Structures are given as structure tokens and as C-alpha cells.
Amino acid sequence: MPEGGAALAGIAVMALATYLTRIAGYFLGSRIAADSLAARVLDVLPGAALAGVLALALAAVDLADRFAVLAAVGVYLWRRHTLLAIATGLLLAVGRAHLFA
Amino acid sequence: MNGAEEQPAAAAARASFVAGFRATLGLAVAGGVFGILFGIIALARGFEPDTAVLMSAAVFAGSAQVAVLELWQEPLPYAGLFLAALLVCSRHVLMGVTLHDTLARPGRRPPLGRLFVLTDANFVLTSRKPAVPDRLAFFFGSGVAMYTFWVGGTLLGVLAPALLDARTLAGLGIGGALYIAVLLAIYFERRRPAALLAPALSAGVTLLAARWVDASLAIMAGVAAAALAVLVVEVARRA
Structure with a gap:
């Protein structure tokens, strides 16, 4: 298992990669006109990426x-309360794991 | 800006920061649960506790951190770590593009420090254009909430791995899916039903592509399919 300097270097490499993804879009966004075709297409892509993550x-x-996930979304749409929705989903999943596993 | 103008601006930024922090608490709880799970899994894979916490503090990207656990062996494949993190976090690039107009301040430098806390959660909450005087401060407050719970969760996971029994851990494994599902509900709740078509297409193509390629590439295939579909519709609409 990597330790010391090797582990620190590994973390630094990952930190750099994730930070680059966080700032790159901001700079790209400054070069795209708000009413352009590219802006219209790019606008839907973050939601599409999140939908792919959820599907998997x-x-x-x-x-x-x-x-449990569906119930959490239902609670959110009903009460518009994020914490209540997350807590509902977690309680259902944990309760089920204890009762039926 | 003179002193008299700075005070209201600072007060507006503080209020917006607190509003962002509060608005994110529910999602941050899910992030904290994911952090606990990451800490426990990292410890089980042989990580030193301080390495796991340092990784959460410096990288702050749960899905990338979980993805590289398999690669974390001697000698470390640095190029592989870099590419894996880049691939898994590539959706941040799309989020940054979309958020630019909301976060940019004319005549001011890019908020490079505050962009460190860009996550799915503060992207979704900030892109709803909340009624706050300072949206950049709202974005930052929201990101700080996610960061606090993520790092705190990892710390709890490595300090008290026996805190949760196996069945509770198995149940909490749903945390990631819950987090993304509620985020999507927030993101799409005020949009037209037609806006759901591109993400539905993306989800379908992602599932199909995942049969042949790994998760990150499958998500990219889904995003590409959605982009192509929107492009075709937009070109036809503008013709």
C-alpha cells in the first residue's frame, strides 16, 4: 500500500485533475455567447450526465x-424538503436491510 | 468600491453564503453518509486513516475517489490516477460552462478559489437562480456545506469503522443513488416535461453502453447522444 511521499503525490495528481475539471468549464463558458446554438446544447448536458449517473x-x-429512491423523490416532490426526502430514502433502505436481509 | 459600499456588499455576501449552506443541508447529509462509507471502504482496502481523510479534503470528489481505490497499489500509476479522476469528474466541465453567466462578475477576476467546491449539489441549487443578492456567495456556501459533511463523514468513517453494523452499511449503500435522484428532482422540477427527453435518452444510452465499456465512458456516450439529439432539434427549429 502506497505511503508517505508516494501517497501524497497520488493525492496531488488526483486533486489537480479534479480541480482542472472544476475550472475548465468556467473558462469555456466565458467564450460561449448565451444565445448561441452551442449554449443551448451545452445547457442540457449536465442534466443528461446526472441522468446517466443515476441510471447506472x-x-x-x-x-x-x-x-426507496422512488419514495425519496416522491417525498421531495410532495414536501419540497430535501432533508426529509433523503432521510426517508435512507430509513427505508436501512430498515429493509435490518428486517429482510 | 469605497468603505460605505463595501459593508452592504459584505452583508449581502454573508447572507447569501448562509442561505447556500442552509439550502444544501439535506443533500450534504447524503454526502456525509457517502463520506462515512468511503472512509470505511478505504480503511478496509488498507489505506492509512490520515491518507483517506487527506484525499477527501484535497480531492473532494466521492465518485473519483471510489473509482481509484482499485488503482491504489504500489507502485502508484500516476497517469492512470489522473485520467481516472479526469474522466469521472468530466461532468464538472459541463456544469462550469452552464454556471459561468451566473457566477461571473464583470470586471472581477474568475473565482478560482471558490470553484474548488463545485459539486453536483451546488451546481443544481445555483443553476435554479436562487433569490439571493450574491449568487457566487450562495454557490460557495452550498459547496462549503458539501465539503464539511464529506470530509467530516470520511473522518467519522476512518475513526469509527465499527460504528455501523454490516446491515446498516448495506442499507446506507443506497446513499449515492438517493443523492443523485433527489438532485435531479430539484433540477427538473421547474422545467417543461419536454426537458426530460434529453436526460431520458442519456440514461438509456448510458445503460446500453455500460454493457461494453466502463461507467465513465458509458456516461460520456449517453451525454453525446443527448447532445446530438438536442443539436438536431435546435438546428431544425432555427432553420
Whole structure:
């Protein structure tokens, strides 16, 4: 297992890569006119990326856990309360793991 | 800016920062749970506790950190770590492009320090254009909430790995999916139903592509399909 300087260098390399992704878009955005075709297309892409992440996450869990996620979204849309929605989903998933595992 | 103007601006920034922090608490709890899981998994893979916490503090990207656990062996493949982090976090680039007009201040330098806390959560909450006087401060407050819970969660995970039993851990494994699902609900709640078509296409193509390529590339394929579809529709609409 890497330790000391090697581990620090590994963390530094990862930190640099993630930071570059965080600032690159800001600089690209400064070069794109708000009403351009590129802006219109780029506007929908973050939501599309998040939808891809969610699709893979849901594909990796079973039906009961998908129900917990659906319940959390339902609670959010009903009460517009993020903490309540997250807590509902976590309680359902943890409760199910204890009761039926 | 003179002293008299600075005071209201500073007060507006403080209020906006606090509003961003508060608005993010629910999502930050999910981030904290994910942080606990990361700490426990990293410890189980042989990480030193301080290495895991330092990684969370310096990298602050849960999905990238989990993705590189497999690569974290002697000798470290630095180029592989760099590319893996770049690929997994590539959606930040799209978010930065979209947020530019909301965060930019004419005549001021780019907020390079505050962009360190760009995450899915503060992207979604800030892109809703909250009614605050200083949206950059709101964005930063939201990111600081995510950072605090993420690093705090990792710390808790490595200090008390036995705090949670195996069944609770298995249940909490749903945290990542919950976080993204609620984020998407927030992101799309005020948009037209037609706005759901591109993400639905992206999700379908991602699932299909994941049969042949790894997760990061599958997500890119989904995003590319959505981009192509929107481009075709927009070109037809403008013709």
C-alpha cells in the first residue's frame, strides 16, 4: 500500500485533475455567447450526465432499493424538503436491510 | 468600491453564503453518509486513516475517489490516477460552462478559489437562480456545506469503522443513488416535461453502453447522444 511521499503525490495528481475539471468549464463558458446554438446544447448536458449517473446507480441495486429512491423523490416532490426526502430514502433502505436481509 | 459600499456588499455576501449552506443541508447529509462509507471502504482496502481523510479534503470528489481505490497499489500509476479522476469528474466541465453567466462578475477576476467546491449539489441549487443578492456567495456556501459533511463523514468513517453494523452499511449503500435522484428532482422540477427527453435518452444510452465499456465512458456516450439529439432539434427549429 502506497505511503508517505508516494501517497501524497497520488493525492496531488488526483486533486489537480479534479480541480482542472472544476475550472475548465468556467473558462469555456466565458467564450460561449448565451444565445448561441452551442449554449443551448451545452445547457442540457449536465442534466443528461446526472441522468446517466443515476441510471447506472439504479441498475446496480435491487428492486427494494429502487423503491426507496422512488419514495425519496416522491417525498421531495410532495414536501419540497430535501432533508426529509433523503432521510426517508435512507430509513427505508436501512430498515429493509435490518428486517429482510 | 469605497468603505460605505463595501459593508452592504459584505452583508449581502454573508447572507447569501448562509442561505447556500442552509439550502444544501439535506443533500450534504447524503454526502456525509457517502463520506462515512468511503472512509470505511478505504480503511478496509488498507489505506492509512490520515491518507483517506487527506484525499477527501484535497480531492473532494466521492465518485473519483471510489473509482481509484482499485488503482491504489504500489507502485502508484500516476497517469492512470489522473485520467481516472479526469474522466469521472468530466461532468464538472459541463456544469462550469452552464454556471459561468451566473457566477461571473464583470470586471472581477474568475473565482478560482471558490470553484474548488463545485459539486453536483451546488451546481443544481445555483443553476435554479436562487433569490439571493450574491449568487457566487450562495454557490460557495452550498459547496462549503458539501465539503464539511464529506470530509467530516470520511473522518467519522476512518475513526469509527465499527460504528455501523454490516446491515446498516448495506442499507446506507443506497446513499449515492438517493443523492443523485433527489438532485435531479430539484433540477427538473421547474422545467417543461419536454426537458426530460434529453436526460431520458442519456440514461438509456448510458445503460446500453455500460454493457461494453466502463461507467465513465458509458456516461460520456449517453451525454453525446443527448447532445446530438438536442443539436438536431435546435438546428431544425432555427432553420
